[in-house]
Amino acid sequence: MTDLDGYRDEFRGVPFEEGMRLYQTLFDSHESYEIEVDAFDEAADRAPGSLLMGMAPFKGHMAEVEGLMGESEPVDLDLPEAALRKARSKGLITGDEGSVGPKLPEELMGLVQRMVSGAQEAIGDFPEAYQEAVWDELVRWDGLPSQLSRVAVGAHGGPVGQRVAQTAQDEADSYVPGSEYGPPHFEPPLELHFRYHGSKDSYPKQRRVAVHHIVGVHQVYLKSRCLDSNEERSFLGDRIDGEILNTQTGELISIDADTTSQQLREALRARRTTDAPSGVAPRRKPEAPDAPSSSSAYAGSAHEKSAGHSVKPSLPWYRRPGTWGAIIAIIILWTMFR
Structure with missing residues (x-):
C-alpha cells in the first residue's frame, strides 16, 4: 500500500467494526499481496558460496541442474572446465558428459532447505497473510520438482509454510492427471x-x-x-x-x-x-x-x-530413472524425523 493518505481519507469516519471488516476483506489476505519470486536457478545463481556450499560448482549455471535431474541420458553441460572438474570430484556429476552423480540429490535438497530457511528468517515477523502469499509461490517454485518444493516449505517455512505446503500436497494428491x-x-x-x-x-x-x-x-x-x-x-x-x-x-x-x-x-x-x-x-x-x-x-x-529377452540395466544405480527421487525422499524423511 503506497497511497496511505488516500486510505486515511477513505476510512475516516467509518465505524471501527466496519473498518475491521473492510481491512480483513481488502488487505488482511494473501491475495492482497503481489509477490514476485525469481525462478530457483536465478535466485541460486545470486547466492553466496556460503549458502551454495556443495552446489558451488554450479554457481552462475543453476539452470543446468534442472536439465540434469530430469534426464536419464548424459547432458552436455554448459560449465567451465574447472567447474566440471570440481563437480565430478564432489560426486555431483559423473562421466565426460553430464550425468547425475550420487551426491547431487542430497546437495540440491540441502541448498533448497537453506534457501527456504533464509526466507523464513526474513519474513517470520511479517503479517501472516504476507507469509502465506510468499509460501504459496514457493511451493510451486519454478525450476524445481514440485514435491521437493512442497516438502522444503513444509519442513522449514514455519507454521504458515507448513499449512500452505499441506494444502498444496492435498491438492496434488486429489488431482487426477488430465482430468481437465x-x-x-x-x-x-x-x-x-x-x-x-x-x-x-x-x-x-x-x-x-x-x-x-x-x-x-x-x-x-x-x-x-x-x-x-x-x-x-x-x-x-x-x-x-x-x-x-x-x-x-x-x-x-x-x-x-x-x-x-x-x-x-x-x-x-x-x-x-x-x-x-x-x-x-x-x-x-x-x-x-x-x-x-x-x-x-x-x-x-x-x-x-x-x-523373452533378459534385459539388464546398462546404467549405474545413481543414473537409473527414478533413483534420485527415491534418494530425495529418504533425505527428506531423515531430516524431518532425526
Missing part, C-alpha cells in the same frame, strides 16, 4: 518411448512417458507422466524425432505434420498394423536389428521383455 480433458484416452496410461527435441535441448533426447491423453486441434500434444522425472509433462508431436515405440504392441509409429490427435490415438490403440488409420505408419519393431539407429534403439522396452 475428460476421461483418459488410455487406461491404464500407455508407455511410449521416443526421442524428443525440447525447446531447451541442443539435441533430441530419449523419453519414456506414460501417456493418458492425446489432445490438440492444430497441434498434437501428448499429455503424459515422464517416467524419468516422475513429473506431469506435455510433449508436442512435431518435436518428436523419428518414431514412437508403443511398448504394448511393439510397433513403431511415425507421425508427421498432418497427423491429427484422433489419428494418433487410434494408431496407438491398434493391436495390429492393419488396424491403423490413415495418417500414421506403424510397423513392427525389428526383433534383432544388426545396427540399431539412435531413433529406434530402445533397450529394455516392454516388447523386448515380452519376447
